[in-house]
Structure formats: structure tokens, C-alpha cells
Amino acid sequence: MTTPTTTTTTTPATAVSTSGHDLPDRPLRLGTRASALATSQSGWVADRLRAAGVRVELVHVRTEGDVSRASLRQIGGTGVFASALRDALRAGEVDLAVHSLKDLPTAAEPGLVVAAVPEREDPRDALVARDGLTLDALPRGASVGTGSPRRAAQLALARPDLDVRDIRGNVGTRIGLVRDGQLDAVVLACAGLSRLGRAGEATDRLDPDVMLPAAGQGALAVECREDDRPLARFLRDVLEDAPTRAAVTAERAVLARLEAGCTAPVGALARAGADGALALTAFVALGDVPRRHAETGSDPVALGHEVAEHLLSRPDPVVGRSDDAAAGGSLFTGA
Numbered sequence: 001m002t003t004p005t006t007t008t009t010t011t012p013a014t015a016v017s018t019s020g021h022d023l024p025d026r027p028l029r030l031g032t033r034a035s036a037l038a039t040s041q042s043g044w045v046a047d048r049l050r051a052a053g054v055r056v057e058l059v060h061v062r063t064e065g066d067v068s069r070a071s072l073r074q075i076g077g078t079g080v081f082a083s084a085l086r087d088a089l090r091a092g093e094v095d096l097a098v099h100s101l102k103d104l105p106t107a108a109e110p111g112l113v114v115a116a117v118p119e120r121e122d123p124r125d126a127l128v129a130r131d132g133l134t135l136d137a138l139p140r141g142a143s144v145g146t147g148s149p150r151r152a153a154q155l156a157l158a159r160p161d162l163d164v165r166d167i168r169g170n171v172g173t174r175i176g177l178v179r180d181g182q183l184d185a186v187v188l189a190c191a192g193l194s195r196l197g198r199a200g201e202a203t204d205r206l207d208p209d210v211m212l213p214a215a216g217q218g219a220l221a222v223e224c225r226e227d228d229r230p231l232a233r234f235l236r237d238v239l240e241d242a243p244t245r246a247a248v249t250a251e252r253a254v255l256a257r258l259e260a261g262c263t264a265p266v267g268a269l270a271r272a273g274a275d276g277a278l279a280l281t282a283f284v285a286l287g288d289v290p291r292r293h294a295e296t297g298s299d300p301v302a303l304g305h306e307v308a309e310h311l312l313s314r315p316d317p318v319v320g321r322s323d324d325a326a327a328g329g330s331l332f333t334g335a
């Protein structure tokens with residue numbers, strides 16, 4: 001007769017109690033894409049969780065967005081980055097996943113919950129240009145790379161003279177196009193640059209009056225299974241930042257409402273105002289007509305829907321930079 005050897009491990013019978021959270025006594029498995037950006041933000045979350053007293057191991061998950069060179073639209077939009085991670089979560093292969101919030105579809109994912117939205121990085125877009133140039137200082141006709149219709153539409157308004165080129169690739173690849181002289185500049189998220197330790201390469205940080213970021217840009221979403229209540233509570237208690245959650249909820253509500261009817265480029269940015277109210281500004285280019293609208297409110301979802309409805313029904317047209325506007329007027333009638 002043999003005694004099962006598996007019972008001889010010294011695992012304590014009780015679960016780890018980390019400041020009152022009953023988590024299983026094994027490392028948390030954090031699913032991440034293998035890209036430099038994904039591992040950087042997953043590593044940041046893992047470090048925060050470790051500082052709170054738990055063990056965490058990173059599990060690399062390959063997504064179609066990493067493998068395919070086809071355009072994002074061809075392979076199913078931004079959700080391609082999230083779907084493989086979500087499959088791994090649902091299958092129980094990992095316990096939590098970290099996403100760039102702006103890459104998450106707005107639809108709720110059955111069985112999963114965004115347990116925490118940590119404090120946001122700089123939400124703005126950045127220009128990485130040759131010779132330290134800012135957007136205003138780029139010479140007439142300069143070539144600027146972006147694969148984002150949102151960035152392209154707003155660049156065309158701010159600087160109609162620019163030659164906007166459609167580009168693909170990760171942050172390093174895109175900056176490389178400037179370094180090797182193929183482009184004068186590229187537009188990238190400030191947050192991505194700083195997560196890669198490359199914030200110093202930004203030559204301009206674009207004012208949201210000129211370039212509204214994508215909904216959720218600069219923020220992370222930490223997701224787990226909805227029925228994993230102790231973990232969801234732990235993630236919220238350790239990582240959640242309420243002001244960021246409110247802001248990105250409002251921004252994503254705009255996106256959700258506008259997406260219902262179109263695939264137009266959308267920008268949205270909410271910030272806490274003086275009295276705790278949210279100030280939300282959104283941009284959409286419907287057909288060839290760019291529109292922008294700002295409102296304040298206290299309920300993030302209601303505010304987002306209100307701004308979206310306004311854009312759809314009573315748009316404030318955006319005035320592009322004509323020669324008069326360039327002489328000092330606001331770029332936008334509504335802002």
C-alpha cells in the first residue's frame with residue numbers, strides 16, 4: 001500500500017488572507033499578451049498586487065492581433081487583442097487579465113467583469129517627430145504616420161496641409177519610421193510611450209483641444225471571472241481608482257452610443273471638474289463632417305449618452321483651421 005505523495009506538501013490548509021481577502025493559496029495567474037507594451041502594463045499590475053502580499057505569475061497568451069499583419073478592421077476590430085485573453089480567462093487558464101482599456105470593445109463580456117480600473121496615465125496623444133519638431137512647427141506638407149482614423153481626422157483639421165500616411169506596427173516599429181527617415185513624424189499615445197520607458201522621445205504632447213484621445217486611452221482594465229468574487233474584491237481594493245473609472249465610463253458611453261449607428265472615428269475625454277462633476281468632450285467625424293461637443297454632468301453613463309445624442313442630432317460643426325482660424329481663433333466652435 002502506498003500513501004499518496006501529493007499530501008506531503010507543506011501547503012497550509014487555509015487560504016491566504018491578504019487584508020481580509022480569502023484568495024487561494026497559489027500564485028495568481030495573470031494572462032498577458034507578449035508584446036512589449038502588454039508585458040510592461042501587466043508587469044506594473046503584477047508588482048502592485050505583489051506589494052499587496054500575493055504571488056503572481058505572468059502567463060503569455062497569443063492573440064490574433066499579435067500574429068496577423070492584416071489591418072485591424074479586416075480581422076475584426078480592436079477586440080482581437082482582448083478575445084484570446086478572455087477565452088483563457090473563461091477557460092480558467094488564467095485568473096486575471098490586463099487590457100489597454102481603449103482596446104476593449106464597449107459591449108459587456110458575459111461571465112467576466114472589469115474588477116478594477118487603475119489610475120490613468122497621461123491620456124493625450126504625442127507626436128514623435130524628427131528634429132524635436134512640434135505639430136505647429138512641422139513644415140508644410142510634412143509626412144505624419146498613423147493607422148488611426150480618429151488621429152487622421154483630427155490631424156487633417158489641425159493641419160490640412162500635412163501628408164497623413166496609414167501605418168501599422170507596434171510602437172517601436174512606428175517610431176523607427178521616423179528614425180530612419182521614412183516619415184517626418186508619427187502620432188502615438190503618451191501612455192504607451194511612458195509604459196515603454198520612451199516618454200522622452202515625444203516631441204509634442206497634443207492638447208485635447210486639437211486631438212481628443214480615444215475613449216479610455218491611457219487607462220488599464222483588470223478583468224476576472226464574474227463568479228470569482230474574492231479575487232474581484234481584492235483587485236478592486238488594491239487597484240481601483242474611482243475618478244479614472246468615472247471618466248472612462250463616460251467616454252465609453254459616448255463610444256457605445258455612437259458605435260451603435262456607425263464606425264466613424266471617435267475621440268472622447270472626461271475629466272473631473274471643480275465640484276466633482278465630470279467635464280466630457282467628444283469628437284466624431286460623420287461622413288466628412290467633423291463634430292465636437294462638451295457637457296458636464298455627474299452621472300457618467302447619462303453624460304456620455306447625452307453628449308453622443310447631441311453629436312448625432314444637433315451637432316456643433318467643427319471649424320477646421322482655415323487661415324483666419326490659424327491666426328488665433330479656437331479650432332472648434334463648440335469648445
Ligand SMILES: NCc1[nH]cc(CCC(=O)O)c1CC(=O)O
Nearest residue numbers: 100103188189191192217218219
Ligand atoms: N492601439 C494600440 C494601443 N493600445 C494602447 C496603446 C497605448 C496605451 C494606452 O493608450 O493605454 C496603444 C498604442 C498607441 O495607441 O499608441
